[in-house]
Amino acid sequence: MHIPDGLIAPQAYLAAAALAVPCWAYAVRRVANALDERAIPRLAVLTALAFVLSTIMVPLPGGTSAHLSGMGLLVLAFGLWPAFLAFSLVLALQALLLGAGGITALPVNALCMGLAGGAVVVGVRSLFGANTSAWATVLPVWLGVVVAAVLLALVLGAQPYLASDPDGQPQFFPFGPAVTLPVIVLPHMLLGLLEGVLTWMILGILDSRRAAA
Numbered sequence: 001m002h003i004p005d006g007l008i009a010p011q012a013y014l015a016a017a018a019l020a021v022p023c024w025a026y027a028v029r030r031v032a033n034a035l036d037e038r039a040i041p042r043l044a045v046l047t048a049l050a051f052v053l054s055t056i057m058v059p060l061p062g063g064t065s066a067h068l069s070g071m072g073l074l075v076l077a078f079g080l081w082p083a084f085l086a087f088s089l090v091l092a093l094q095a096l097l098l099g100a101g102g103i104t105a106l107p108v109n110a111l112c113m114g115l116a117g118g119a120v121v122v123g124v125r126s127l128f129g130a131n132t133s134a135w136a137t138v139l140p141v142w143l144g145v146v147v148a149a150v151l152l153a154l155v156l157g158a159q160p161y162l163a164s165d166p167d168g169q170p171q172f173f174p175f176g177p178a179v180t181l182p183v184i185v186l187p188h189m190l191l192g193l194l195e196g197v198l199t200w201m202i203l204g205i206l207d208s209r210r211a212a213a
Helices: 010-034 037-055 071-078 080-098 106-127 135-162 177-212
Strands: 058-060 064-066
Touching: 010 080, 010 106, 010 135, 037 071, 037 080, 064 177, 071 080, 071 106, 071 135, 071 177, 080 106, 106 135, 135 177
Parallel strands: none
Antiparallel strands: 058 064
């Protein structure tokens, strides 16, 4: 669900950058102070997996894409702030190396998918307490994906109202939320379920390996 460069008005991506930069700085401090060094190799492996998952993209009308992200997996395995930082790195590498997403759109993508979507995963998972059923993983991840898709759809849908030429023609993304919401959110409702199941399976494998070690 990356937004590429050229679709977001400067007033939107600059505002997102003003919010994302302190969030990244805070995440760096949290990771430096709280992350166990023994967890770094596992974080690196799951970050690489998130990179691979989010490079398999299905183009959607209107300038975005549908794909798995691995964000829910990172959040449930390491917590919100390490996951936000790792997923931001994934987005940056994809923009620089593969042309997926974009540098100006990076703060928007990171905030919507990494921070907001990740926070939803954490909040919903906490409601399950000690419950270890599949739904305690699948539902939070699904909701995180759907909320991230809704936010990205709203950001894109707001662009015609933010920047237009003297004739009223949009200068950046041309479609409003009546188009972006169904086009982006509906496919991610299905993909979110798939990602939730995949996350549950991977976490189960990791737990079983730790128990056997």
